[in-house]
Amino acid sequence: MSSRDQFASKIGFILAAAGSAIGLGAIWKFPYMAGTNGGSVFILLFILCTVIIGLPILIAEFMIGRRGQLDPINSFKTQAPGKPWYMVGWLGLIACGIILSFYSVVGGWILSYLFRAVTLQLTGQGLDFASLFSDIIANPLEVLIAQGAFMLLTLLIVQAGIKGGIEVASKWMMPLLFIFFILLFIRSVTLDGAMEGIKFMFVPDWSYLNIKTLLLALGQAFFSLSVGVSAMITYSSYLSPKENIVSSAGNVAVMNIIISILAGLVIFPAVFALDYSPEQGPGLVFVILPAVFEQLPMGGLFLIIFFILILFATVTSAIAMLEVVVAIGIGQKTEGRKRASWIFAAIIFLIGIPSALSYGVMSDFTIMGKNFFDFADYITSSILMPIGALLISLFAGFHYSKKVSQQELNSSSLLFTIWLTIVRYLAPIAILIILIRSAFA
Structure with a gap:
């Protein structure tokens, strides 16, 4: 265990963990979820849910991982010997593999758009x-090449190790x-008519304050922190x-909130200024924003910056x-990382081929009425991730003694009591509500 790689600095860990959380959920999904659910009220509920529910579960994952100092499966095995908790690690492995299989497809779409933006x-x-x-996602050769290029970029980083x-x-x-976001934010809010977009984000329309919006905000907060798939473990x-995991988790949560709000401040002022609707849904990034940037002075440059950012x-x-899969694959060894990275990346690429072809040659193939891409998204986001987070919350809440947990968190009695109450009772109830809602959606 002494030869196992470690982060060289606290800031390196925080940025890596924040990077795991800040993905398409914050930049792609958050704006269109806010846009279709009233803007400001959704954003307010998202922030509250992130702090009250998401953050305590994130702290729980940090505690389990830091205490185990091993991959998720072996971490649970050593901390709960003879008990089936290690299945949570297997659940994370499966979830991460499936998520990355279709996530890499979207990464390929982004590369396709970036190439087109750079070549004007x-x-x-x-x-x-x-x-x-529609043409891009239906072109089998382009989507597979782009997906492969994205997986290659990912594995080249992972094979080089943690440090x-x-x-x-x-x-x-x-x-x-962050720098690119600030540049785009300045450009967006200085457009004529941008104030309407800012009002949409920060002036509440209380008619949207209902159970549906709360549950959607809870789901967004929950998934945007990347909990439930053992990535944070x-x-x-x-x-x-020696690192303080409570402050580290707090920094990750705050960065995730800031990036999500910045994404809204980049998108909504421009959308309103150029007379588009904020209720465009998932096509906001790939269909509406290129049209918005096209109408701006130096729009081509800002579009390149935007797709680099995404x-x-x-x-x-x-x-x-990919690190979750590789870490489990190599266990406590360090010398097999490069080989394992290539093998698992290749397997995940092959698993992702049906998702890549879901909007073209395999568009007629459906499971439960969904194409392969949407089914992979549904099975992970609506089932595997909530179950994983539920089990992680219960493990952290009930497996450790109060003395051990408080020592790990190194926090005051009041904050510890609040955290323990949330991971034992409030978070599991919230997750069960999400699971029930998903089942009947």
Whole structure:
């Protein structure tokens, strides 16, 4: 165990963990979820749910991982010998593999758009972006090449290890992500008519304050922190015992909230200023935003920056998912990382082929009325992730003694009592509500 790789610094760990959380959920899903659910009220509920429910579960994952200092399966085996808790690690392995299989497809779409933006193919006046998006995702050769390129980029980072790969990449990508967001934010809010978009985000429309919006905000907060798939258990297993996991988790949660709000501040002022509807749904990033940027001075440059930004966010999440699979694959060994990275990346790429072809040659193939891509998304987001988070919450809440947990968290009695109450009772109830709602959706 002494030879096991570790993060070289606390900031490296925080940026890597934040990168895992800040992915398409924050930049792609959050804006369209806010756009279709009233804007400001959804955002307020999202922040509350992140702090009250998501953060305590994130702390629980950090505690399990840092205490185990092993991959998720062996971490549970050593901390609960002879009990089936190690199945949570297997659940995380399966979930991460499936998520990355279709996540890499979206990563490929982003690479396709970035290539077109750099080669100035997205700046022609009157370009039909809806048709362009449909053509790209239906082209089997392009989507498979782009998916393969994205997986190659991901595995090259993971094979280099924690210090030399994941930490270095996160230290570069995450600050650049913030810088690019600030540039786009300044450009967006200085447009004529941008104030309507800002009002949409910050002036509450209380008619949206209902159970449906609360549950959607809870689901967004829950999934945007990347909990439930053992990614945070894996990352925190490389963390030194001296680090304060409560403050680290708090920093990750705050960064996730800031990036989500910045995404809204980039998108909604521009959408309102150029007279588009915020209720465009999932096509907001690939269909509406290119049309918005096309109408701006220097729009081609800002579009390139935007897709680089989304690529960074997507890659930092993808490397976390591949790291879970690789960490379990190599166990306590370190010399097999490169080989394992290539093998598992290749397997995940092959598993992702049906998802890549779901909008083209395999569009007629359905499971439970969903194409392969949507089914893979549904089975992970609506079933595997909530179950994983539920089990992690119960393990942290009931397996450890109060003395052990409080020592690990190194917090005051009041804060510890609040955390324990949430992970034992409030979070499991909230997760069960999400599972029930998903089952009947």
